[in-house]
Amino acid sequence: MAHHFQLRVYYEDTDLAGIVYYANYLRFIERARSEWIRTLGIDQKALKADEGIVFAVRRIEADYLSPAHFDDELDVLTTTEAVTGARITLKQEVQRAGETLFVAQVTIVAIAETGHPARLPANIRLLMH
Structure with a gap:
């Protein structure tokens, strides 16, 4: 089941041509992951x-397929691909009116405050399936 996060492209998200600056897609999918959680x-x-x-x-593996522009309404879809003891793999797509503009496979890990890997609590793993 996909989680949907809607957003609008603001002028600050674009370059001089009015096209979304490539790094901002990472910000968009980060916001969507935070809301999904x-x-x-x-x-x-x-x-x-x-x-x-x-x-x-x-890790992030990203494909930029088509540009988004100033004032576009975008939908970020987040779906779970795999959940292990300490790792979550997600697929995230940025779409405009059903057209996929950007797609990423994102690997999230759980870490302790020391920076070392940590196991996800079982109840959290169950929620993410």
């Missing part, structure tokens, strides 16, 4: 305070 009922502040665990991006 929130809708699952996971409180990231509490996870850090109670378990000492935070999420970090380990």
Whole structure:
């Protein structure tokens, strides 16, 4: 099941040609992941305070297929591809009116405050499937 996050492209998101600057797609998908986690009922502040665990991006493989422009309404779809003890693999797509503009496979890892890998609590793994 895909999580949807809608956003509008603002002038600040674009370059001189009115096209979304490539790095801003990473910001868009980051926002979508944060909202996805929130809708699952996971409180990231509490996870850090109670378990000492935070999420970090380990890897992103991205394809830029077609440009988004100033004032476009975009939809970021986030779907879970795999969840293991300490790793989550997601597919994220940025779409405009059903057309896929950008797609990324994102690997998220759980890490302890020390920066070392950590196991995700079982209840969180279940929520992410």
